[in-house]
Amino acid sequence: MRQRKYLVTAAAGKTGVHTVRHLIEGGHSVRALVHKEDERSEALRKAGAEVVVGDLLEHDDVIRATQGISGAYLCYPVRPGFIQATAYFADAARRAELEVVVNMSQISAREDAKSHAARDHWIAERVLDWSGVPTVHIRPTFFSEWLTFPWVRDPIVKEGKITLPYGNGRHAPISAEDQARAIAAILTQPSTHIGKTYPLYGPVDLSQQEIADAVSHVTGRKVVYSPTSIEAYRKHLETYDLPEFLIQHFIEVAIDYQNGIFAGTNDLIEKITRQAPQTIEAFVAENRSAFEV
């Protein structure tokens, strides 16, 4: 039997970096695919990963990255090209006879999603299914890290306001680290998970005001939810030099959010990892510096 080694793509990203760490801490060999060499790739190397530089949009890079690998985590940012990257990855996974691919999708992935990124996630799931590669799709709701993105964080820090057009929608924020523990667990013990699609949530389904209350509670500074309009949100996002593909996604998932697509919770993280997921209060406490003026 070949020795097991796991490939983590987007290894310098939010879920990737923790997935690499959890696998290494579990005694496993890890190949970390990074987009470029920098201090993040150096940290992965120091942690014990074999670091390879590559582009998920280059078929040769993906074939090389999967050689000698048993299982892989596929993660691609909200950028154009995910369907192409997934088709290349499925082909490479077949060649390498991978035992499992954990595919990062999202809760809003639907065949009629208006967000191009969410629709691409749905098609990418199908490409993997059609390929016959043993796959597990994970569909998280909004990450806890969302609160620390500049376009969400700045109004919190500067005005004491969460200014999102999320109406009365709700979600149970889930940390990247909790997802990473689940991804590592699925990669290393895949048999009961193959073929499943897992919606992933944090422990508590919250309104935006309840999230604001949690931030207030931990930071000691008053934060309120001040819902904005879709038009004002677009103008706000445009001040952050974000690509239109990302802005289009954020606008459409805001409407999804109002319509309840991101709501709900379940016990999958605890079942898969035998550890309860982090509360939003714990996340804010752990990342307190992100909320300082």
Ligand SMILES: NC(=O)c1ccc[n+]([C@@H]2O[C@H](COP(=O)([O-])OP(=O)(O)OC[C@H]3O[C@@H](n4cnc5c(N)ncnc54)[C@H](OP(=O)(O)O)[C@@H]3O)[C@@H](O)[C@H]2O)c1
């Ligand atoms: N954030 C949320 O709330 C949320 C919720 C549900 C699902 N998701 C899903 O999570 C996934 C990743 O999220 P994210 O956008 O926040 O990214 P991320 O995982 O934090 O970072 C993406 C990583 O991929 C690397 N990368 C970019 N283009 C690449 C390419 N062509 N080939 C190889 N590597 C490449 C980037 O490297 P560089 O930085 O060096 O470019 C970066 O390290 C997305 O599929 C998204 O739909 C996110």
